[in-house]
Amino acid sequence: MGSGETLRHSLENAQGRERMDCYVLGFQDIDQRQVALVGGKGAHLGELSRIEGLRVPAGFCVTTNAFQRIMTEVPSIDDRLDRLSRLKLDDREAIRALSAEIRRTIEAIAIPDDLVAAIARSLARLGEQAAYAVRSSATAEDLPMASFAGQQDTDLNVVGPAAILQSVSRCWASLFTERAVTYRLRNGFDHQKVHMAVVVQRMVFPQAAGILFTADPVTGNRKVASVEASFGLGEALVSGLVNADVYKVRDGAVVARTIATKQVAIHTSPTGGTQKQAIEPQRQKQPVLTDAQVVRLSQLGQQIEAHFGCPQDIEWCLVDDDFQIVQSRPITTLFPIPTTDDGENRVYISVGHQQMMTDPMKPLGLSFWQMTTPRPMAEAGGRLFVDVTQALGSPASRAGLLGMLGKSDPLIGDALQTILDRGDFIPSLPVEGSGGAPVGGAPAPIETDPAIVAELIGRNQNSIAALKRDIQAMSGSALLDFIRADIQELKRILFDPQSHQAIMAGMEATWWLNEQLQAWLGEKNAADTLAQSVPHNITSEMGLALLDVADVIRSHLDVVAFLQHIEDEDFLDELTKLAGGQEARDVIGAYLDKYGMRCVGEIDITRPRWSERPTTLVPLILGNIKNFEPGAGDRRFEQGRQEAWKKEQELLERLRALPDGERKAEETKRMIDRVRTFIGYREYPKYGMVSRYFVYKQALLEEADRLVQAHVLREKEDTFYLRFEELHDVVHTNLVDDQLIRQRKDAFRSYQALTPPRVFTSDGEVIAGAYRRDDLPAGTLVGLPVSAGTIEGRARVILDMAEADLEPGDILVTAYTDPSWTPLFVAIKGLVTEVGGLMTHGAVIAREYGLPAVVGVEHATRLIRDGQQIRVHGTDGYVEILP
Helix, strand or coil: CCCCHHHHHHHHHCCCCCCHHHCEEEHHHCCCCCHHHHHHHHHHHHHHCCCCCCCCCCEEEECHHHHHHHHCCCCCHHHHHHHHHHCCCCCHHHHHHHHHHHHHHHHHCCCCHHHHHHHHHHHHHHCCCCEEEEEEEECCCCCCCCCCCCCCCEEEEEECHHHHHHHHHHHHHHHHCHHHHHHHHHHCCCHHHCCEEEEEEECCCCCEEEEEECCCCCCCCCCEEEEEEEEECCHHHHCCCCCCEEEEEECCEEEEEECCCCCEEEEECCCCCEEEEECCHHHCCCCCCCHHHHHHHHHHHHHHHHHHCCCEEEEEEEECCEEEEEEEEECCCCCCCCCCCCCCCCEEEECHHHHCCCCCCCHHHHHHHHHHCCCCCEEECCEEEEECHHHHHCHHHHHHHHHHHHHHCHHHHHHHHHHHHHCCCCCCCCCCCCCCCCCCCCCCCCCCCHHHHHHHHHHHHHHHHHHHHHHCCCCHHHHHHHHHHHHHHHHHHHCCHHHHHHHHHHHHHHHHHHHHHHHHHCCCCCHHHHCCCCCCCHHHHHHHHHHHHHHHHCCCHHHHHHHCCCCCCCHHHHHCCCCCHHHHHHHHHHHHHHHCCCCCCCCCCCCCCCCCCHHHHHHHHHHHHHHCCCCHHHHHHHHHHHHHHHHHHHHHHHHHCCCCHHHHHHHHHHHHHHHHHHHHHHHHHHHHHHHHHHHHHHHHHHHHHHHHHCCCCCCHHHHHHCCHHHHHHHHHHCCCCHHHHHHHHHHHHHHHCCCCCCEEECCCCECCCCCCCCCCCCCCEECEEEECCEEEEEEEECCCHHHCCCCCCEEEEECCCCHHHHHHHCCEEEEEECCCCCCCHHHHHHHHHCCCEEECCCCHHHHCCCCCEEEEECCCCEEEECC
16 A cells, blocks of 8 residues: 555544544543543543542543544655664664654644534633643553653643644644654554544643652552642643652651752743743742642542552642642552452562562463462562561561571661561561571581482482473373473472582581681681582583583684574574584584573573574674683683682681681581582572473473464464463363453563562562661772672673673673573673672672672662773672773
């Protein structure tokens, strides 16, 4: 079809599009189900108008039917929108130019006579010469998953039909402002599917205006309302022209207030539009609202929130001591609260911060993790959380929980202590009957015997081999039953008491060495060097093994050249056509056989594995060829082993020179042996679990393929949006709820924009912990020291491993690292992460490779710019940004 014909064809075939009354609807004829017709803002205003006792200025909506009719007149609109959708977020100049071109074209189109007549009739009913606010109302605006607030245009104090028509055209065009286009690109909205309605609403002329959040937008607390207020129109506040008064309301009372100095206000202009006016000096520090007015406003907010069913961001005006509501939208930045049915106070800690994966998980991934874990987990925002309320309330377990978390992630430990210090949120359970061993209590002792680790690994490997053999014969419901049963075998291996003993033995010996050697010798974090190049660390071996892969490939120049330009995941089959290609294919294949089940976010079974996307490894292989000489893997391991041995000899010699030195040296030697025997094994249980998950996934995708062939599912990946038991039902019945899958896909997209808290409560309040250190130089970024040493270098801020372009000597700065990031560690000299703890992946591998590392540095990827020179103090736990 030619220019505009696609839109024109749909217009002509849509029933009722030629009726003038479909172009304009009064608020009284609108409800929240009509987003497609009047946009998010219009639908909310119509719904607000229906709430008894609420005052909403009268108005009407110019519907999306009118917008679509105008768009059919835009030359080559389909082609332009298609070009717009293909632009990259960082191509700002192209976005700016093309969006401006579309806006100019829309504003130049004459509004058809019948549409002009429909708008004129609505104006005549409300007052043709009255003043109006003309606001955009896009169909992807003011929605629960994305507010789009401020992305399109608003004109205030518009008087007269001609001016209103001009403002309507501007609002249509504002769907293509640079900000709006960029926001849609970032949030995955299709330009072709987003339409624009326009709200035309009677102006009010308030003494004061502002915003009411029915939940605290900063802390997330659903029991605290926040009111922002300024004199005059609310545009002064929204545009950032003034600092607003801020009031906090809880349980029907103002509990906090901040009265700002307000130097200017925005008022309507006699000639139309608005103007700034200076506020008299004596009024500048006066409160905008009385406490009684703030409480009355918060009560209106509770009424509105109850009607819509979720916390609201409400725009209000105060006219003659009467509040009028001019908009309400969902607060989209709040992290959801786990659902409970008892109304009790609860405290949750993030599983993702412990597992180094704070991204949302799809429903199938969530259900597999919940089936695997030994205790129930709460779910919110696509993430999992542990309810620690009872452990905090019980004197028998509180100290153990705080001690364990204080060591592994001080920010979590401090946040929990903050809650306890309040004294009124968690009831303290009686000592009698609180029962149970302290959380993280010491397991039974275990001998320092390397054979124990070898046996544990062997049992795990044998079990996975049996799984691979037995699952091949399974399909249909029997496959799901088999997987459900096999998860019990997975849990038996994961939570084997002897396996737990081995892990704890390595961790406790590490803690002992750090504490005792600092006390005896003043040596900080001595265990970091002693833990280099330990045996049986499957994750660090994985990083070194990719150096060996590079060694095989580097001499085959045709293969190297080919790998620099591959795009398709079937490139391994193409390799055999090249000289040396078969050898390259074999070595990459062998690597994938052992490590191909790994990927970023690997605890989510739905994430694509290296074996499914082997192109992920190619830049890493090429980087190893470029940056390292042959044999680097073996040399790296041997160098670490030698450094650990030298450190051991040095420490023992210094200890023997102390009073009672022989005893201290003997104890230290025992603990060093214990660390080197057991600390590497800590990475293996997760490797075994992920290996098992991949076997399950491969079998489930074969079953999903059958469902696609039977036209039950549209695509195989739809299974990822079903929980395990739901998938079992679909396999059994060959019936699926397509709407449920669509809803879950939308929800998952919205969860991706959220940042999960480390700690939060059942009130929704995010509790931020702090390191509480005053021994650091000014201006430094504080974190947790996890791998000793100090290093300077170029910061490489990398959020996606696939985009890593590292040079020797670079310092990796990222949000978090899970085992899939390990191959990058061989090319760096230091590590800084936003998330992490003493025994999480990045810390363990940094120590193994001898990399100075600081983790838990909040907002590191924003505070440190890519390419800056930084100094990482891995021993003392802070980062300096160098001039």
